[in-house]
Amino acid sequence: MKLSPRLAALAGLVPPCGYAADIGSDHGLLPAFLLENGICRGVAVTDLSAPSLEKAKDLFRRRGLSADFAAADGLKGLSRPADAIVIAGMGGQEIIRILKADPAPARSAVLVLQPMKNARELRLFLTGNGFEITRERVAREGRRFYQMFAARAGEQTLSEAELWFGRHTENTPELSAFLDAREQKLRNDIRRAPGNLRLRAELSALCEVRTWLT
């Protein structure tokens, strides 16, 4: 099975382990890949939406794979502790809500998180709630870029620039292209809304990150 660049990058952040959970799995491609490639020995596949979960069940049936399936909100679908928990493809605020609602299973796992937006808020939440981010990467699919990271229970302090763009982000062509595209967008947006302090803060963080990479 060949994954899209985003899902392949996520799979690369999952440590080899006994049991992984994919929360909000939808199509089920990521946990199927984890099993078929021996990255983990068992998986939990959950989704809030029963029709979405059916897609994953169908994929597993066709590929002769088994999993613990649950139609459930966030980590409530876990029937046993997971070594790694993936929460990808939803908004950062929803990921925060899921982690806040059930902190115990999250604290004993490696978290692999990919917010579609509000990555800064998610990093801030992790930092303030006893998690440290250990790896970061950016994936690219056409014109879209995806920030994603692995975290675990621990302590960390992040600077403003690190809150926006991460501390341990792998220095790859995808990161350079992401920073270029983001800078262009921010400069355009600031021209239209020169008083927007959030845009200016992100641009200033971006310029600082560039100095680390050169």
Ligand SMILES: C[S@@+](CC[C@H](N)C(=O)[O-])C[C@H]1O[C@@H](n2cnc3c(N)ncnc32)[C@H](O)[C@@H]1O
């Ligand atoms: C855009 S899909 C992402 C699918 C997959 N994780 C990926 O990254 O390709 C988001 C999925 O998350 C599910 N979802 C949203 N909120 C959820 C929650 N609180 N608990 C479980 N699943 C949720 C949705 O039903 C949907 O299937």
